[in-house]
Amino acid sequence: MTQTPDLAAEIVLSVQDLKTEVATPDGAKTVVDGLSFDLRRGETLCIAGESGSGKSMTALSIMRLLPEPMARVASGSVRLGGRDLCQLGETEMCAIRGGDIAMIFQEPMTSLNPVLTIGRQLREAIFVHQDVSRREAEKRALETLEAVRLSEPKRRLKQYPHELSGGMRQRVMIAMALACNPKVLIADEPTTALDVTIQAQILQLIRDLQRDFGTAVILITHDMGVVAEMADRVVVMNQGKIVEHGAVSEVFERPKDAYTRELLDAVPKLGAMTGQDAVISAAGAGPEPVLEVKDLTVRFDLRGGILDRVVSRVHAVEGVSFSLRAGETLGLVGESGCGKSTIGKALMNLVPWEGSIRVAGRPIPHGRGEADRLFRRDLQMIFQDPYASLDPRMRVGDLVGEPLVIHGLAKGRELRDRVASLFERVGLTPDQMDRHPHEFSGGQRQRICIARALALSPKAIIADESVSALDVSVQAQVLDLLQELQKELDLSFLFISHDMAVVEQVSHRVAVMYLGQIVEVGTRRQVFENPRHPYTQRLMEAVPIPDPARRRDVFKVPIGDIPSPVRALGESVERVRYVDVGDRHLVAEPA
Amino acid sequence: MVSYVIRRLLQSALILLGVSLVTFILLYLIPADPARQIAGRSATAQTVENIREQLGLNLPFYEQYVRYLLNLLQGDLGRSYLQKTEVSELIAARLPATLLLMAGAIFCELLIGLTMGLVAALKRNTPTDTTLMVLSFTGVSSPQFVIGILLLYVFAVQLGWFPIGGYGTFMHLVLPSLTLGLLGAGWYARMMRSAMLDVLRQDFIRTARAKGLKRVQVLFGHAVPNALLPIIAMIGIDIGLFMSGIVVVESVFGWPGIGQLAWQAIQRVDIPIIMGVTLVSACAIVLGNFLADMVAPLIDPRIKLR
Numbered sequence: 043m044t045q046t047p048d049l050a051a052e053i054v055l056s057v058q059d060l061k062t063e064v065a066t067p068d069g070a071k072t073v074v075d076g077l078s079f080d081l082r083r084g085e086t087l088c089i090a091g092e093s094g095s096g097k098s099m100t101a102l103s104i105m106r107l108l109p110e111p112m113a114r115v116a117s118g119s120v121r122l123g124g125r126d127l128c129q130l131g132e133t134e135m136c137a138i139r140g141g142d143i144a145m146i147f148q149e150p151m152t153s154l155n156p157v158l159t160i161g162r163q164l165r166e167a168i169f170v171h172q173d174v175s176r177r178e179a180e181k182r183a184l185e186t187l188e189a190v191r192l193s194e195p196k197r198r199l200k201q202y203p204h205e206l207s208g209g210m211r212q213r214v215m216i217a218m219a220l221a222c223n224p225k226v227l228i229a230d231e232p233t234t235a236l237d238v239t240i241q242a243q244i245l246q247l248i249r250d251l252q253r254d255f256g257t258a259v260i261l262i263t264h265d266m267g268v269v270a271e272m273a274d275r276v277v278v279m280n281q282g283k284i285v286e287h288g289a290v291s292e293v294f295e296r297p298k299d300a301y302t303r304e305l306l307d308a309v310p311k312l313g314a315m316t317g318q319d320a321v322i323s324a325a326g327a328g329p330e331p332v333l334e335v336k337d338l339t340v341r342f343d344l345r346g347g348i349l350d351r352v353v354s355r356v357h358a359v360e361g362v363s364f365s366l367r368a369g370e371t372l373g374l375v376g377e378s379g380c381g382k383s384t385i386g387k388a389l390m391n392l393v394p395w396e397g398s399i400r401v402a403g404r405p406i407p408h409g410r411g412e413a414d415r416l417f418r419r420d421l422q423m424i425f426q427d428p429y430a431s432l433d434p435r436m437r438v439g440d441l442v443g444e445p446l447v448i449h450g451l452a453k454g455r456e457l458r459d460r461v462a463s464l465f466e467r468v469g470l471t472p473d474q475m476d477r478h479p480h481e482f483s484g485g486q487r488q489r490i491c492i493a494r495a496l497a498l499s500p501k502a503i504i505a506d507e508s509v510s511a512l513d514v515s516v517q518a519q520v521l522d523l524l525q526e527l528q529k530e531l532d533l534s535f536l537f538i539s540h541d542m543a544v545v546e547q548v549s550h551r552v553a554v555m556y557l558g559q560i561v562e563v564g565t566r567r568q569v570f571e572n573p574r575h576p577y578t579q580r581l582m583e584a585v586p587i588p589d590p591a592r593r594r595d596v597f598k599v600p601i602g603d604i605p606s607p608v609r610a611l612g613e614s615v616e617r618v619r620y621v622d623v624g625d626r627h628l629v630a631e632p633a
Numbered sequence: 634m635v636s637y638v639i640r641r642l643l644q645s646a647l648i649l650l651g652v653s654l655v656t657f658i659l660l661y662l663i664p665a666d667p668a669r670q671i672a673g674r675s676a677t678a679q680t681v682e683n684i685r686e687q688l689g690l691n692l693p694f695y696e697q698y699v700r701y702l703l704n705l706l707q708g709d710l711g712r713s714y715l716q717k718t719e720v721s722e723l724i725a726a727r728l729p730a731t732l733l734l735m736a737g738a739i740f741c742e743l744l745i746g747l748t749m750g751l752v753a754a755l756k757r758n759t760p761t762d763t764t765l766m767v768l769s770f771t772g773v774s775s776p777q778f779v780i781g782i783l784l785l786y787v788f789a790v791q792l793g794w795f796p797i798g799g800y801g802t803f804m805h806l807v808l809p810s811l812t813l814g815l816l817g818a819g820w821y822a823r824m825m826r827s828a829m830l831d832v833l834r835q836d837f838i839r840t841a842r843a844k845g846l847k848r849v850q851v852l853f854g855h856a857v858p859n860a861l862l863p864i865i866a867m868i869g870i871d872i873g874l875f876m877s878g879i880v881v882v883e884s885v886f887g888w889p890g891i892g893q894l895a896w897q898a899i900q901r902v903d904i905p906i907i908m909g910v911t912l913v914s915a916c917a918i919v920l921g922n923f924l925a926d927m928v929a930p931l932i933d934p935r936i937k938l939r
Contacts (some may be wrong), residue, residue: 132848140845153837154837156933
């Protein structure tokens, strides 16, 4: 897989000087600027770049799926088998789309029509390009589902998209794309919305199908790990232009362009911290933990029947215990649905919970009220989506100052001064206080969220996927800021994330969650250098490594999804028992 | 599913009970004396008192209400004070005409509204779009008696295409249905437009286009079914809006339905008829919403009735 691209292979797609413009109130803006590349049969070309680099626009331009008339191809050519796609009419283009060039998208959850069955949507893709009977189309649909290794393919044909998980839906998307044996497959961030083990499955699938059918693949991604695992050649884009273009090993080992070097440096690499002890620098770290959670359990009722009684429960969190010392970061990792975010919500009293939570030695009361409000000063939260977690109609200064007002800690002149110093603390300027959230970039908004969380001088901050929505370069800056704040203020972090590399970079200790329980917990070195639980090993194995020299030929991951945490009434979840494998490195006993 | 239907039926019974109570209270409180109406202006105080006793109007409020409910449970809506006929018979005789009018109106508003909305969405931000939206706004904001009289004047009096009023043939149905439906058509046009614009932005529309489907296939195979989801729920609510319109439209066109019956009864304080028509209307509204909720999962598989 890592061999140099076969230069003798036939060129299937040739893009020359492609220029795409988007109409804005200030006139046309060029989002893809003079893009040129060739794609050979059977090769994988990765287009890498951060948000706004024009990589998705490139894909839509090739497919002629741009949201016209707002966006249009201004000049250049896209040649496929002697024809220039930019010159074709809509009818001719319809024959190309799905027939010669197929595409899969980032969001498997929204990319399938919710009111049509999987079978209907697959058959449709076949009927468009092939003159076959309904029965044959049905047979072909079933074959493609088998080809993408979807479990129970016969039953899936009759199911609707909402009955399938994200990974399964992405398999359906791939099946649909491959139904007519296209020459080119464009995959736009195909695994970004998926968990890492599912991502490994999908990447493996794309590789296998490519080998079997000789399809040329354009893989668009922001994830340099995925690039290193998949690409034969790489195109790095920045602000609509190609800044680097070459074989994958060259680009990673000897990047010529400054932007590429920065991008590669910013990428968190799993295993980068190997051999380094995580030292807690808190000067005043006493023996008393800042946050102590014992037997935390969160269950959600599912109702049904005539009287709307509880018929089953989601066991989101089952008997989780951990503690957090001053100045310490505990990384909480796991895949979607494992309960890691629910723990954060329980700590903030946003969901009903059982068990005991102590902050600085005092137990948190259940429910809301005056007593609960006092705890909010010690425990604050930064959420995942900096775009959605700021009220768009409030000034950012008011947003940051609001906690101080609610708790009656400052007003007037003093309030403004304190907010101003918070702004400076997180790397913003006080004159930005009177602006509204939409005037800020994602990274700046996350800084505003951090300033808001800091307003009450908390002892601990829960960071729930707080850097996941950010580009790697911005992500690195925000992570640096969090670590600085920790050193300076002896802050403790509960760092909830699905990203193993980021967790490794910031955590002193790490807890791995699976199906509502912690299956392994220990120091960073214990968990990352010596993972003992099979699930932890599986997670680590699935993470793509941003180094083509360490590319794996086969991802060793079992196929399938994580089991459901929904249980019937009365059915209890067996609590795991821990074995200490040395120096407080706790691992769940295999069931 | 079965448990859902049972629960909904129980809820419906409670709603009807509430409607009957509120209507009964309102009619009890109005400063008109049905006994005096029945007896006529020249009747003696004694006659009026006799009639009052005969009808049970002298009883305390709760006793009157309980009596009414007990009769209602046996399917007895009482007798009209003035026409001396069973209320149920009066309503039964006029209900088919009203149902026919409503069916015609729903057809008109869906046909006109959905088409306008669809075209407006596809021609977004063009003069066509603006014109259609101005028209829909006119439809929404014009009183029905104005639309009715206008249509009557132009198409029946001036052009002579349709009969001026009455009931019986398809031609009789057109203008009343149109009058009753135009208001809703305006709403549906706006709803359909925004629903379509919303759906056309969705990822699965891009997927459908990426498959190589033609524009028409994408539109009617993928976009429209999704855009119809909010419309279905709206039709259920609509039946309630119709009830007020029906009184006006039936009067303008001399349509022999329950709207006219109600109008005459209100003028003469014929309480049993008013109660009966109100309850039948309430039933229609409850039933309409119920049907809309039952149809929704057939169109949207994500909706589960439980």
